[in-house]
Amino acid sequence: MMKNRFIWVALLLAALVVLLPHSAPLFTYAFPQLERPVYTQEPFAWLLWQHVLLVGVSSLFSVVVGSAIGVWVTRPSGGDFKPLLDSVLAMSQAFPPVAVLALAVPVVGFGELPALLALGLYGLLPVVQGTVNGLQGVPAAQRQAALSLGLTPRQCLRYIDLPLALPVWLSGVRTSVIINIGTAAIASTVGAKTLGSPIIIGLSGFNTAYVLQGAMLVALLAVTVDMAFEKLAQHVAWQH
Amino acid sequence: MPEDKRRNPVLASLSVLVMAALYGLPFLQIAPNRLVSGQPLYFSSIIPGPAWMLLVVLVALAAAAMFKPCAAWLGSALAVAAVSMPSLLWLAANQASVSLQGELSIARVSFGSAFWVVLVLLGFIVSSALQQLRATQLQAAAVCAALLLALGGLLASGACQDLSLMKEYVNRADDFAQTVARHVQIVLLALACTLAIGLPLGWAAHTHAKAGRALLPMLNIIQTIPSIALFGLLMAPLALLAASVPALGRAGISGVGLAPAVIALTLYGLLPVVRGTLAGLQQVPSAMVQAARALGLTDVQTLVHVELPLALPVLLGGIRTAAVSCVGLAAVTALIGAGGLGSILFEGLFANAQDVVLLGVLPIIALGVLVDALFNMLMGLARRRVRPS
Numbered sequence: 154m155m156k157n158r159f160i161w162v163a164l165l166l167a168a169l170v171v172l173l174p175h176s177a178p179l180f181t182y183a184f185p186q187l188e189r190p191v192y193t194q195e196p197f198a199w200l201l202w203q204h205v206l207l208v209g210v211s212s213l214f215s216v217v218v219g220s221a222i223g224v225w226v227t228r229p230s231g232g233d234f235k236p237l238l239d240s241v242l243a244m245s246q247a248f249p250p251v252a253v254l255a256l257a258v259p260v261v262g263f264g265e266l267p268a269l270l271a272l273g274l275y276g277l278l279p280v281v282q283g284t285v286n287g288l289q290g291v292p293a294a295q296r297q298a299a300l301s302l303g304l305t306p307r308q309c310l311r312y313i314d315l316p317l318a319l320p321v322w323l324s325g326v327r328t329s330v331i332i333n334i335g336t337a338a339i340a341s342t343v344g345a346k347t348l349g350s351p352i353i354i355g356l357s358g359f360n361t362a363y364v365l366q367g368a369m370l371v372a373l374l375a376v377t378v379d380m381a382f383e384k385l386a387q388h389v390a391w392q393h
Numbered sequence: 394m395p396e397d398k399r400r401n402p403v404l405a406s407l408s409v410l411v412m413a414a415l416y417g418l419p420f421l422q423i424a425p426n427r428l429v430s431g432q433p434l435y436f437s438s439i440i441p442g443p444a445w446m447l448l449v450v451l452v453a454l455a456a457a458a459m460f461k462p463c464a465a466w467l468g469s470a471l472a473v474a475a476v477s478m479p480s481l482l483w484l485a486a487n488q489a490s491v492s493l494q495g496e497l498s499i500a501r502v503s504f505g506s507a508f509w510v511v512l513v514l515l516g517f518i519v520s521s522a523l524q525q526l527r528a529t530q531l532q533a534a535a536v537c538a539a540l541l542l543a544l545g546g547l548l549a550s551g552a553c554q555d556l557s558l559m560k561e562y563v564n565r566a567d568d569f570a571q572t573v574a575r576h577v578q579i580v581l582l583a584l585a586c587t588l589a590i591g592l593p594l595g596w597a598a599h600t601h602a603k604a605g606r607a608l609l610p611m612l613n614i615i616q617t618i619p620s621i622a623l624f625g626l627l628m629a630p631l632a633l634l635a636a637s638v639p640a641l642g643r644a645g646i647s648g649v650g651l652a653p654a655v656i657a658l659t660l661y662g663l664l665p666v667v668r669g670t671l672a673g674l675q676q677v678p679s680a681m682v683q684a685a686r687a688l689g690l691t692d693v694q695t696l697v698h699v700e701l702p703l704a705l706p707v708l709l710g711g712i713r714t715a716a717v718s719c720v721g722l723a724a725v726t727a728l729i730g731a732g733g734l735g736s737i738l739f740e741g742l743f744a745n746a747q748d749v750v751l752l753g754v755l756p757i758i759a760l761g762v763l764v765d766a767l768f769n770m771l772m773g774l775a776r777r778r779v780r781p782s
Contacts, residue, residue, distance in 0.1 A: 234403055241517075243765075247765055251725055252758060256750065353728070372618040376614055
C-alpha cells in the first residue's frame with residue numbers, strides 16, 4: 154500500500170511536469186479572462202530541477218554540518234556547549250524560515266546565494282536536534298557493554314551510537330528537507346528561480362492559473378519527497 | 394569524580410568571538426540614501442585608542458570564570474555582558490547622530506554585521522552564565538525582562554531616531570500598530586479555528602483508535618505541503634465559491650485576503666494540536682479513569698474533571714507548537730494580500746531596503762518569543778496543578 158502510494162505520487166508529479174505545458178485549453182476553459190493561461194517563462198521541468206538542486210545542495214550542507222555539531226556536543230569535549238545549544242534550538246523556533254530568508258538578502262544580495270545560505274542555515278536546526286536526540290536515546294547499558302568489551306570511544310560511536318541513533322537522525326533530516334522545499338518556494342521572492350516563481354509571478358500579476366500550476370507542483374514535490382523518506386524510515390526500522 | 398575539575402570553556406570562547414567580530418566585521422553602514430549599499434564603519438574607528446581595554450575586561454572575567462567558576466566571577470561576566478547589550482545600541486545610535494551631522498536627511502545609518510553578531514553572542518554569554526550559576530527560571534526571566542526593557546526603552550526614548558530602522562518606523566508610525574494588530578488578528582483567528590476543530594478531533598482519535606490511525610497520516614500530508622503552495626491551492630476554489638455564492642463574497646470570503654490565510658493556518662495547526670491532545674489523553678493513567686468511573690462519574694465528567702486536567706501539560710505543548718509556527722507562517726500570508734507584518738517584510742524585500750525588512754522581521758520574532766514564553770508559563774502552571782509540590 155505504502156509502496157504503491159509513493160510510486161503513484163511520483164508518477165503524478167512527472168505527468169504534471171510533462172503535461173502542464175500542453176494544458177492551455179484546460180486553463181483557458183477554467184480561467185477564460187486570462188490572456189496567458191500557462192506559465193511559459195521557463196519550462197516546468199527546468200524549474201523543478203532548479204528547485205531540487207537548491208534543496209539538495211543546501212540540505213547536503215545542513216546534514217553534514219548539523220550531524221557534526223550534534224555528535225560534537227554529545228561527546229565529552231563539546232558537552233559544555235550543550236546547554237547553550239539547547240537554548241539556541243529553543244529560541245530558533247520563534248524564527249520563521251521566511252525571516253531567515255529576508256535577513257540573508259542584505260548579507261549576500263539577491264539571487265540563488267541568499268536562498269542557499271538561508272536554507273542551509275535553517276535546515277541545520279532539525280538535523281542537530283535529530284542527531285542529539287538520537288544519540289541521547291541510545292541506552293547507556295549498550296554503550297557500557299561495548300566499552301567493557303574493549304571498544305574505544307571512537308569505535309563505540311561508529312558501531313553502537315550511530316547505528317542506534319539512525320532512525321531519530323533520519324526523522325530530523327526529513328523535517329529539514331521538507332522545510333527546505335517550502336522555503337525554496339518562497340525563495341523566488343529573493344530572485345532564485347524555483348517552482349515558487351510561477352506562484353509569485355501569478356500572485357503579483359493576478360494570474361490564478363500560474364499560482365495553481367506552481368502550487369500543484371510544489372505540493373506534489375514535497376509530498377513525494379516526504380513519502381520517499383517514509384519508505385526509507387520503514388526500511389531502517391525494519392533493519393533494526 | 395574528575396568532572397568537578399574540568400574547565401568550562403563556553404564563556405571564554407564566546408568572549409573571544411565577541412572581540413573578533415567587533416574588530417573584524419563592520420559595526421555600522423553609512424549610505425547616502427536607503428537604496429544604495431553603504432560604506433562600512435568599523436568599531437575601531439568609532440572608538441579609537443584603548444577601547445579594546447573594555448573588551449579585555451570581558452575576556453578576563455570569562456577566563457577567570459573558566460578557571461574558578463565561582464558566583465563572583467560568573468556574576469561579573471554576566472553583568473558586564475548584560476550592560477554591554479544596551480550600551481552597544483546606545484553607541485550605534487550615538488554614532489548615527491554624529492555621522493549624519495551635515496549630511497542630507499535621506500542619508501542612512503544601518504546596523505552592520507558586527508552589531509548583530511555581537512548582540513547575539515552577548516545574549517549567549519548572558520544565557521550561559523545564568524545556566525552555570527544555576528539560576529532559577531524566575532531569575533532568568535527577570536534578567537531577560539530587564540534586558541528587553543533596557544533595549545526597548547532605548548528605542549522608544551528617541552535616542553535612536555537617527556538610525557535607519559527608526560526612520561523607517563517613523564515613516565509608517567501611523568499604521569504600524571494596525572499592521573501588528575492585523576498580524577495578531579490573523580494568528581488569533583487561525584488559532585481559535587484550530588482549537589475548535591483540533592481538540593474534538595484529538596479526543597475522537599483517542600476514543601476511536603482506528604479513526605486516529607487514519608487521521609494522523611492525512612494531517613501529516615497537509616503539514617508537508619509548503620505554506621505558499623497551500624495558499625495557492627486554496628485560492629482558486631475559494632474564488633470560485635465566492636463567485637457562485639455571492640452572499641459568501643459579501644461576507645468577505647474570497648480567493649485572496651483573510652479567508653485563505655486563516656483556512657491554511659488552521660490546517661497547519663491541526664497536526665500539533667491533534668497530536669498533543671492524543672498524546673496528552675493517552676498518558677493519563679488508566680487507573681485514574683477507572684477510579685473516576687467507579688466513583689460514578691459520567692463520561693463527560695471523567696473527561697472534564699480527570700482526563701483533561703491530567704492531559705493539560707502535554708496538550709498545551711501541542712498548542713504552543715501550533716501557535717509559535719502560526720506567528721511565523723502568518724508572515725507568508727502577506728503574499729496573498731492578508732496583510733500583517735509580512736507585508737512590511739516583503740515590501741522591504743522587493744524594494745531591497747534592509748531596514749524595512751528588519752522592521753517587519755523583528756516584531757514577528759518578538760511575537761514568537763512572547764507566545765513561546767506565555768505557553769511555557771501556562772505549562773508550568775498546569776504541571777504544578779497536576780503534581781502539587
